[in-house]
Amino acid sequence: MAISRQQLNDYLQQLLQVSLFKDYCPNGLQVEGAENVSKIVLGVTASQALIDKAVSVEAQAIIVHHGYFWRSEPEAIVGMKQRRIKSLLVNDINLWAYHLPLDCHAELGNNPQLGLLLGWPVTGYLTGDGPTGLGLWGELTESVSGGQVQHQLQEALGRSVLHVAPDDRPIRRIGWCTGGAQGYIDKAVELGLDAYVSGEISESTVHTARENGIHYFAAGHHATERGGVQALAQHLNEKFALDCEFVDLDNPA
Ligand SMILES: [Zn+2]
Structure with a gap:
């Protein structure tokens, strides 16, 4: 056609x-x-x-x-x-x-598609709302460890994933925003999430994760x-x- x-x-x-x-x-x-x-x-x-x-x-x-x-x-x-x-x-x-x-489209967007790939439920947006809401978060049915999330991401995306662990706290509420959205870790902190996933990482992301007690995963800009x-x-x-x-x-x- x-x-x-x-x-x-x-x-x-x-x-x-x-x-x-x-x-x-x-x-x-x-x-x-x-x-x-x-x-x-x-x-x-x-x-x-x-x-x-x-x-x-x-x-x-x-x-x-x-x-x-x-x-x-x-x-x-x-x-x-x-x-x-x-x-x-x-x-x-x-x-x-x-x-x-x-990034944002409710079905075809990078963020819904990453959630689908990982089997994560969608509870809300990281920022904004409706069709232009950017980044998602969801509440898992069971708590998982940081190591489990890292492993799951690595299997799903076929690459190594950098994990910044503040401590060994379990993960129940997880947020994600694909690409170069490491700065939105602040939004994840505001929402009280246990973990946040994006593509890239900055030097300051590590301190934000450690000092706010939130797991951070850099899973690749291209890969996500x-x-x-x-x-x-x-x-x-x-x-x-x-x-x-x-x-x-x-x-x-
Ligand atoms: Zn991008």
Whole structure:
């Protein structure tokens, strides 16, 4: 099946409720390519390797969580940025990027998908509410140890997970927010959670965890943000019978 660029764009904007979000990047079509789309490559980040893959499988579109044109980045299209955008334009490939909308979406978002992968119930949000509520927490039916959570994360994500343990207190209330959301450990502390999981870690995260008596797990920015685009690939395949391929390019960060 094929779908027009316009139709796919309209569908994604509505599905992911893009207009509700204030973000650090434009969400939606970032680089315009072919008018019709039948083959889509999905990945976490629009790196050169992902574009090269899309070229090799003759995809007309790429959909990612991390696109381009972040608020803080230099605006000129030179160097690495020029090479990436040139590859897209020369090969007539559309690039769609969804950042916060693909973290928060109630079904397809990175956060619900991580909870689903780990079998954690959802009780509430870390911050905000409703469609734009970011980060989740849940109350487990039984208490588990920090070591058990670390092991479970490692098995589910296929990588090592850094665990900062304040002590051997059991975990019942656990919060999570995918990617570089280590700063939200403060929200987890405010909510009185026993543990908090994100992708990355900062030097200060360790002190916050120790001094507030909360377990912290850094499970990988890339590793925790694979769920959203994978769920979206499956959704678009089922909805429009598009040929959607999730490409996982290893990233240790
Ligand atoms: Zn991210």
